[in-house]
Amino acid sequence: HPLGAFGLLLVVFVIFLAAFGPIIVPDSETISPDILLGPSGEHWFGTDRLGRDYLARVIAGARLSMSLALGAMAIGVGAALVWGMLSAYAQSTFDLLSQRVIDMMLAFPGLVLLLLLTQVIGRGWQSVALGMGIIFAVNMVRIVRASTLATLAESYVEAARLIGASPYRILWRHVLPNMGPPLLIYVTALLGGAILFEGALSFLGLGVPPPEPSWGRMLTEARTLWKYPHLSIFPGVAMTIAVLGFNLVGDSVRDIFDPRLRGA
Numbered sequence: 001h002p003l004g005a006f007g008l009l010l011v012v013f014v015i016f017l018a019a020f021g022p023i024i025v026p027d028s029e030t031i032s033p034d035i036l037l038g039p040s041g042e043h044w045f046g047t048d049r050l051g052r053d054y055l056a057r058v059i060a061g062a063r064l065s066m067s068l069a070l071g072a073m074a075i076g077v078g079a080a081l082v083w084g085m086l087s088a089y090a091q092s093t094f095d096l097l098s099q100r101v102i103d104m105m106l107a108f109p110g111l112v113l114l115l116l117l118t119q120v121i122g123r124g125w126q127s128v129a130l131g132m133g134i135i136f137a138v139n140m141v142r143i144v145r146a147s148t149l150a151t152l153a154e155s156y157v158e159a160a161r162l163i164g165a166s167p168y169r170i171l172w173r174h175v176l177p178n179m180g181p182p183l184l185i186y187v188t189a190l191l192g193g194a195i196l197f198e199g200a201l202s203f204l205g206l207g208v209p210p211p212e213p214s215w216g217r218m219l220t221e222a223r224t225l226w227k228y229p230h231l232s233i234f235p236g237v238a239m240t241i242a243v244l245g246f247n248l249v250g251d252s253v254r255d256i257f258d259p260r261l262r263g264a
Contacts, residue, residue, distance in 0.1 A: 001256070007251075010248070014242045014245065017059050018059070018065075019063075025053065028052060028057045028060040029211060031050050036048070045058060045234045048231060054231070058213075058235055065215055068132070069132075072129045075136070076190075079133065084145040084147075085148050087145050089170075123207075128207055132197055136190055143182050150178075151175045156174065188250035189250035195243055199239055203220050216239075218232075
């Protein structure tokens, strides 16, 4: 999977910059009189309207975007696993009600629902991560539930019940290990969407508040400074690289685990 390897290289590159960027580049909040300079030997990506080094700002934006995407995904996966497995195992009124709640939440477009959640929860990167995590959980619950039902129908699970295995042991030892492939496919596909969600919220002014740098906020600020194209080009390219990397990795993971696509 050469495209998957290329996508993984892009993802590793972005994660490396997010993790070690503050060591490599100067402080992204340092203000200087050199405002709105284009790319140069001293400032590779130029400077913004406050004279801050734009390369440092873009790298700091990578740190924030990756933290939000991974945090939201951790919240979403954890909530979806608990919700989906309990719903499938109970097969009762709880299962029926949970499915109707999911139907109602899925009736809203993801961005609209995220806007509503951020208005209710509040602003800040923790609130944005929680809101995205809730949306991801709603989208993953059905996958977890379907996989749980398929595993519970297996003969070895029935044998475990007959010898007195507790529901906790059945879910932990038999159901959860089978969640890996389907969830991995979905998670890698959604990580790119998480970065776009954060960018869209920041672009609309509802994302992480300043002074925290964000690719979406940088694009918003660049709208009124069209004479300085470097202000929009660099954060836009950075966001494209991150999303492309996750999408390529997600496609390759799907090809590996889907027997219908294996070898295609």
